[in-house]
Amino acid sequence: MLARLLVLILLAFAGPAAAQTAPAAPAGPVRVALETSAGRIVLELDAVHAPVTAGNFLRYVDARRLDGTEFYRAMRLGAGGLVQGGVRDPRSLFPPIAHEPTSQTGLSHVDGAISMARLEPGSARMDFFIMVGAQPGFDAARMAPGAQPSSAELGYASFGRVVEGMEVVRRILVAPTSPTEGEGVMRGQMLAPRIRILTARRIP
Numbered sequence: 001m002l003a004r005l006l007v008l009i010l011l012a013f014a015g016p017a018a019a020q021t022a023p024a025a026p027a028g029p030v031r032v033a034l035e036t037s038a039g040r041i042v043l044e045l046d047a048v049h050a051p052v053t054a055g056n057f058l059r060y061v062d063a064r065r066l067d068g069t070e071f072y073r074a075m076r077l078g079a080g081g082l083v084q085g086g087v088r089d090p091r092s093l094f095p096p097i098a099h100e101p102t103s104q105t106g107l108s109h110v111d112g113a114i115s116m117a118r119l120e121p122g123s124a125r126m127d128f129f130i131m132v133g134a135q136p137g138f139d140a141a142r143m144a145p146g147a148q149p150s151s152a153e154l155g156y157a158s159f160g161r162v163v164e165g166m167e168v169v170r171r172i173l174v175a176p177t178s179p180t181e182g183e184g185v186m187r188g189q190m191l192a193p194r195i196r197i198l199t200a201r202r203i204p
Contacts, residue, residue, distance in 0.1 A: 030054070031163065031203040032061055036071065037196040038171055041130075042164035042203065043114055049105040050159035053116055053124075056097045057159065058202070060126050065092045066200035073129075073182075073189050074173050080133020083172045084117060085197060087126035096123050100157045101140035109138040109155075112162035112169070121154050130162060132173050 028048060034041040047054040060066050071085035087093055099121035102108055109115060109131050115138065117127035131138070140155035162169060178192035 035198045039168035044163045045160035053157045053159035071195040082129040084129040103140035107158040109135045115156045115158045
C-alpha cells in the first residue's frame with residue numbers, strides 16, 4: 001500500500017510521454033558494471049522477460065549516456081528502501097518506452113531489483129531505481145479478468161537485479177542527504193553530495 005501512495009513522488013524527474021520505442025534486446029541476460037564514486041555495482045539485466053526495458057537501458061549504456069550521471073536520491077522505507085539515479089539532462093534522453101508491468105514479465109521488486117522510474121505508464125526514459133529489501137508493493141496489482149488497471153495498479157517495470165555490489169547500494173541508501181533539498185515528500189531524500197556514476201559498461 002505504501003508503494004501505491006508513492007506513485008506521484010517516485011518520479012518527478014520522469015519526462016512526459018511521447019512516441020514510444022522498442023529498442024532491440026539481446027537474446028539472454030546481460031551484465032553491466034556501474035563504476036561509481038561509492039564502488040562497483042554489477043547488474044544482470046533480464047532481456048528475456050523484459051526485453052523493451054532491458055534494451056532501453058543497454059541503449060544508454062552503449063551510447064555512454066550514463067557516464068558522468070548520478071545517484072541522487074535515497075528513499076528509506078523501514079529497514080530498506082531504494083536508491084535512484086539516471087540521466088536527467090533532457091538533451092541526453094532517448095524517446096520514452098512502452099511499459100512492461102511485472103504481471104507481464106513475471107519479475108518482481110525483490111531485494112536488489114532494478115526498475116524504471118516513471119510518471120504515467122509509457123513515460124519511462126532513463127531514471128531508474130534499485131531496491132534495498134523486497135518491495136512487492138511496486139509490482140503490478142493482481143487484477144480480475146477484464147479489469148482496467150489504474151496507473152498505480154500497473155506498478156513499475158523491474159528488469160534485472162544486482163549480482164555484485166549490494167553493499168555499495170546499501171551504503172548509498174544511508175549516505176548523507178540534504179535536509180532542505182527536494183520538493184514535498186521528497187524533501188530530505190536528495191543525496192548530498194551526489195554519488196557519481198563514473199562509467200557504465202557491458203561485461204563481456
